[in-house]
Amino acid sequence: MLELLGQQIVPIYNYRIVLQYADEFSRGIGNTLSAAAASLVLSIAFGFLLALIRLSGRSWLTYPAAAYTHSIRATPLLLQIYIVYFGLPLLIPATGRWSEVVLGVIALTLHTTPYMAEIIRSGIVSVPRGQREGAIAVGMTPIQQYRHIILPQAFTNTLPPLLGQSAILVKDTSLLSLITVFDLVSAGMLLNSERIRPNEGFLSVAVIYLAIYFVMLMLSRVAEHYLAGTSRKARTA
Amino acid sequence: MSQHHIDVFFSVMPFLLQGFAETLKLSLVGVLWGSVLGALLGIIRGQQIAFFSPLIGAYIHILRGTPFLVQLYIAYxxxxxxxxxxxxxxxxxAAFASLGIYTSSYVTEIVSAAIRAIPRGQWEASFAVGFTRMQSLRHVILPQSVGLIMPSLGGVYVNLIKATSIVSVVGIAELTRQGEISILRFPADILYIYLLVALLYFAFCFPVLMTVDWLERRTKVGAKYGTAVLSGRLEAAE
Amino acid sequence: MKRYLRLLTAALGLAAMVVGQSVAHAADTIMDEILQRGELRVGVQTQGAPVSFVNKDGERAGLAIDIARMMADDLGVKLVLQDYDWKGLIPALLAGKFDLIAADMTPTAERTAALLFSRPFFYQETVAFTTTDKPYTTWQDLNVAGLNIGAVQGGTYVTAVKEFLPETNVKEFASGPTVAQALSAGRIDGALSDLGNVRGYAQEYDNLKLLDGVITREPLAFATRKENVHLKFWMDNYVELISANHKLDRLLDYWWNTTAWQADHK
Structure with a gap:
């Protein structure tokens, strides 16, 4: 029965051709996920810094930070990638020999950091004032306040939007194919240009992206349930 | 800025402005019909009806789970x-359709979340005074949701304007495409031309962003809620 | 359960029949359709002079464009050009967006298996280029392990790198100018393109130079969907016709063999 179904599907979507490209697709998925993961870690780290700068209220810090944030938010990622790729070697000649994946990660990090900063900033702001005052009252240093009081609570509030932004980041990696990174889209394009089969090329790419998205969706559900459980416990304790 | 750069500027600017007009047109059409479609779907989803809400949930997830580039290729x-x-x-x-559908997935989520954010008591009160479901929606619920919806919508529109740049890969002569065509004439000025293109996008998006921020500050609720939606919060698809 | 599966297969079979039929229906009418609608729809790419580009007045120009225009004029129909990225051309043709592709496309074995190509309109010479600070003089000198060679994504230059420079790594870019820029900026060590384009790049960039020797000579032909047999034969005949009356030679001299076009379009 299944075989019969397979025969009917083949003229529209020939999965046998797709299977021949399994190696290329797995290489593409690997590059897509590792570029996304590296940019995620970096943009959270820099986003945290940027959030602290914005909260610091010192104008010599906040004005450049605002200029950076606005110029990223008001221009397309496609152009940001090209400008990093072609512009960075003019500023720092040594980067001319860096691999495309590294430059792609730099561009994605530059792009994602302001969004992460906004999520982290609203997470920190969402922690009630009294919590910080309490921490100061028991004699904690600013670092201790952040580490033991503010961040653990902020984390619970920021996790859902953080995962949402990560899902966007995974999709954004699709533009890295334009600077020769062999990502998921490139794998589909290769199948398409070698076998002239647009259906197989594009639909496979879409389905794999969807699968990655659903895994992230599940993770976010699990994380939300887990955090909801622990925070309730913390409150009653 | 050398004489060469000034020459290139004057020779590419007419084409870039032409592309800018096309980008404006694409964004406006995308915003208009994406909002209408999104608002309709969002209102239905906000009611939490048995069959339709999960269906619309699937629609949102499929559009959010795939890159716009891939959606565009499929539509084409x-x-x-x-x-x-x-x-x-x-x-x-195909360009209008895919931009509108892409926008609608975000608008749907914003509208339905805003409707659900209105306290249950409001519904109950309107039913108590004898309103039908449609009447309650029209006279009680939607007017209150608008304040929540507006700031978030602004962010979606900026995203849409930026997404039009991807339409360049299927040969629509919008701003990015005009930039690429100009680069063919002046290959050595690739970075300079991309910077000019980026400046034009900035001139378009920055005022919109400022308006969004102003709206967010004005409606404090909107600010808190808006960032959650804009950051692409993974909402449950019940 | 079995009943549902049978229903599903029946539905899929029906869908396949509908698809098949609509294609068959289009087959015997493409030439009539062009004449009836009074429009020849042609897919082109904008990859740069001299084959297809946008000139200083913002008009589409180039060798492929001129041939397509001549075709439409001789048929007495209007020419409608649609512009796509290189990798979008074949999918768009298969999706029925236009009647034929007029671009510098090589009829490779894989492409010919899926499309119908006309007889070649002209030939291009694949050459290599590099930066002036490099010691290489011929394209063979590039065949060194560890060198990165640029080429346009999904094109025959990529195949040529793999075949003729097997020691090197191929880097695939979205368009010709990005290849040239990447080379000029030192991101890659060399690149492959056709002679016409490379001459243009060497003029634009002070630090690029052409390497000696022709790697391959490739036929370039126009393509249509595999069911458009009549259109394919019409194009073959057209090549014959414009070769006999020397119209093609005149175009080739203007665009391809000399730089005469630069005075009018650059």
Whole structure:
């Protein structure tokens, strides 16, 4: 029965051709996920810094930070990638020999950091004032306040939007194919240009992206349930 | 800024401005019909009806789970292969359709979340005074949701304006495409021309962003809620 | 359960029949359709002079464009050009967006298996280029392990790198100018393109130079969907016709063999 179904599907979507490209697709998925993961870690780290700068209220810090944030938010990622790729070697000649994946990660990090900063900033702001005052009252240093009081609570509030932004980041990696990174889209394009089969090329790419998205969706559900459980416990304790 | 750069500036600017007009047109059409479609779907989803809400949830997830680039390729190159006449769009229609559908997925989520954010008591009170479901929605619920919806919508529109740059890969002569065509004439000025293109996008998006921020500050609730939606919060698809 | 599966297969079979039929229906009418609608729809790419580009007045120009225009004029129909990225050309043709592709496309074995190509309109010479600070003089000198060679994504230059410079790594870019820029900026060590384009790049960039020797000579032909047999024969005949009356030679001299076009379009 299944075989019969397979025969009917083949003229529209020939999965046998797709299977021949399994190696290329797995290489593409690997590059897509590792570029996304590296940019995620970096943009959270820099986003945290940027959030602290914005909260610091010192104008010599906040004005450049605002200029950076606005110029990223008001221009397309496609152009940001090209400008990093072609512009960075003019500023720092040594980067001319860096691999495309590294430059792609730099561009994605530059792009994602302001969004992460906004999520982290609203997470920190969402922690009630009294919590910080309490921490100061028991004699904690600013670092201790952040580490033991503010961040653990902020984390619970920021996790859902953080995962949402990560899902966007995974999709954004699709533009890295334009600077020769062999990502998921490139794998589909290769199948398409070698076998002239647009259906197989594009639909496979879409389905794999969807699968990655659903895994992230599940993770976010699990994380939300887990955090909801622990925070309730913390409150009653 | 050398004489060469000034020459290139004056020789590419007319084309870039032409592309800018096309980008403006694409964004406006995308915003208009994406909002109408999104608002309709969002209102239905906000009611939490048994069959439709999960269906619309699936629609949102499929659009959010795939890159716009891939959606565009499918609208262009895969749908016509179905052989169905009503799916054979010309380039312009396919660009409008995919931009609008992309926008609608975000608008749907914002509208339905805003409706659900209105306290239950409001519904109960309107039913108590004898309103039907439609009447309650029209006179009580939607007017209150608008304040929540507006700031978030602004962010979606900025995203849409930026997404139009991806339409360049299917040859619509919008701003990015005009930039690329200009680069063919002046290959050595690739970075300079990309910077000019980026400046034009900035001139377009920055005022919109400022308006969004101003709206957010004005409606404090909107600010808190807006960032959650804009950051692409993974909402449950019940 | 079995009943549902049978229903599903029946539905899929029906869908396949509908698809098949609509294609068959289009087959015997493409030439009539062009004449009836009074429009020849042609897919082109904008990859740069001299084959297809946008000139200083913002008009589409180039060798492929001129041939397409001549075709439409001789048929007495209007020419409608649609512009796509290189990798979008074949999918768009298959999706029925236009009647034929007029671009510098090589009829490779894989492409010919899926499309119908006309007889070649002209030939291009694949050459290599590099930066002036490099010691290489011929394209063979590039065949060194560890060198990165640029080429346009999904094109025959990529195949040529793999075949003729097997020691090197191929880097695939979205368009010709990005290849040239990447080379000029030192991101890659060399690149492959056709002679016409490379001459243009060497003029634009002070630090690029052409390497000696022709790697391959490739036929370039126009393509249509595999069911458009009549259109394919019409194009073959057209090549014959414009070769006999020397119209093609005149175009080739203007665009391809000399730089005469630069005075009018650059």
């Amino acid at each position: 190159f895969v749908l016509p292969n179905t052989g169905l006449a009503w799916l054979m769009w010309d380039s312009q229609t």
